[in-house]
Amino acid sequence: MANHRLVTLLWIFTEKFGLIFLSMITFVVYARLLTPTELGVGTVIIAIVEMVGLLYSSVLEDPLVRAKRLEDRHISTAFWFAVLISLASIVVISLAAMLYTPSPALQWMTAVASVKILFTMMARVYVVQMRRTSNFKRLASRTLLGKIVGGAGGIVVALWGFGAWAVIAQALIMEFVCVLVLMNGDRRRIALCIDGPFLRELLKTGAPVAINTLSTQTLQRGVNVVLGMTAGAHVVGMFNLAMRIIDLPRSAIYNGLMSYALPVFARRSSDPLRLIGIISDSTAISGFLLTPFFLGIALTAEDIVLLIFGAKWADAIPMLQVLAITAAIGNLAMYATTALVAVNHTRVTLKAEVTTTLLALGLVYLLGPTFGGMGAALALLVRMLLITPLQVRGLNTAIGYGWGAFFESGYRSVIASLVMAVTVFSVSPHLALQGFLHLACNIAIGALTYALAYSVLHPRWPQEFKLVFTAR
Template structure:
């Protein structure tokens, strides 16, 4: 059992860290080949399309994973409902963009990008089945292959001088390759059948999940749209540069951990003591890895951007620092939404999620024209400071995960990270080196100071972390 768990986690993180590497390659290429405005235009269009796809995906995928028994009629219902709503969405988006802009290029970009919704939704049934069966090897293979093919295509389009089309091409081709791989791996014929009562049940279970997902993801995709309306494509490009540096590790690691966590939490949903134990243990391990990672990105933001991406992106440095601190705070309660889904209590935080998201978007809308990308970065930070205690309150009401457990899971990594920050800020300027040597020296100094501080606070951490993956 323990070995199977480790193999499963191994494939999850093979996929996610492979995505980090591939995303870094394509992102550096785009930073060199595209202007901030071109990157901004592509980002806005894909943000709109992915936001629509995310809403539908959340309604279907997680509820399917939670089902005790997944029958053929359930698969048919979910698949064909997804296809029909996707086709309708493509038509609506294509018509809406005609009224929004007279630019034929933007119209074509948006219409073609919207096809991504269809490919995304067709994949949901296959992904849900593979998550249920633990076939993360296939999930990793399809994602990595899609990323490779999509990345090569996107870079080729950028080299041809087609600007924002590179971003569209990468996203569309990546999703198309992914669904082809999934359908070849599971070549079953899905009969055209929609079970009305089951679809209504799926919608009831998935709507709270979708609202929560929409609320949080709107901050990453919707903020780009609102910022583009108020501050222009250049500000979106700068903000997206900073956000992508954060999202590369965060999305890979979060998605990997949460993909494994939902079925693991669901299996323990009827055993409160075991559920509380795995939530706490998972938070300890995640906080140990991620809190210093994001604070380290904030410390090295100047070197990272100037050395890797060039001086034309210098405006993104303070944005990256704010967003990195935001991500570090978010680590402390990263399993809250997943745990609520596992016990079917997502509704407990819906109002808080929606209210804080609306407030953040309002802040971007009001201050975006004055402060540009910084308005968006500060809005996300403010939202994180508000939503985290509300998530803990919801967890406490649902499963008894109170503030004492929250602090016990996070205090060591937070204190050790603060020691790391103080050490790097005081010692790094005295290193007497510049460029990549300064960046490497800061990373090494931060890693060593964090490891020493954490070991002092928790001498037995290697043994206890190992037990997380081999017990319960």
């Protein structure tokens, strides 16, 4: 059992860290070849399209994964509903672009980008089956291949000088290749039928999950849209670079962990004590790795931006620092939404998710004209400070996960990370080094300090973390 868990996690993170590496390559190329304005235009268009796709995906995917039994008619129902709603959305988005966008180029970009919704939704039933059977090897293969082909296509388009089209081309090609790989690996015949009662139940179960997901994703993608409306595409480009540096590792790691965590939590949903235990253990291990990682990005933000992306992106440095601190705080309750999905209690945080998202977007709208991208970064920080305690309260209501478990799972990584930050902040100005050597030395000092501080707080951490894979 322990070996199976480790192999499963290995495939999950082969996919996710492979994506980080490939995404970073393409993003560095885009940062060199595109202007902030071109990057901002492509980002806003893809953000709008992805918000729609994620809404539909959330309604279908997680409820199907946690279903106790999944029949062929259920698969057919989900697939054809996904296709029909995607085609309708493509038409609506294309018409909206024609009505509200005076530029023919923007109209065409929006219409073409909206096809991504169809490819995304066609893949959902195949992803569900592979998540249910823990076939993460196939999932990793399709994503990595899609990223390689999509990234290469986007870079070619950028080299040809088509600007924002490069971002759209990458997204479309990647999604198309992914769905082809999935269909080739699972050549099932999907009957042309829709089970009305099952579809209604699926939509009823998936709606709260979708609203929660849409709240989070609207925050991430909607910020770019609102910022574009209030501060312009150039500011969006700067903010998007800072956000991408955070989101590339965060999304890859979080998505990998949640893909594994949902079925594990669901199997323990009838035993709240065991579920609380595995949530606490998972949070402690994730915080051990991720809290110092994101705080380290904040500490080395200047070197990262100037050395890798160039001086034209220097305005993104303070935004990156705020966003990295926000991500570090988010580790403290990172499994809350997944745990609530597993026990079918997503409604307990629904109002909080929506309210804090609307508040954050309102702050972006108010602060954007004056503070630009920094206003958006501060809005996300405020939202994280508000939603984290509300998520813990929701977990307490649903399964009895209280503040004691919350502090126990996170305080060591937070204290050790703060010790690391003080040490690096104190030592870094006195290093007689520049460039990549300065960055590498800061990373080494931070890693060593963190390891020592954490070991002092929790001397038996290697043995206890190992037990997570062999117990519960």
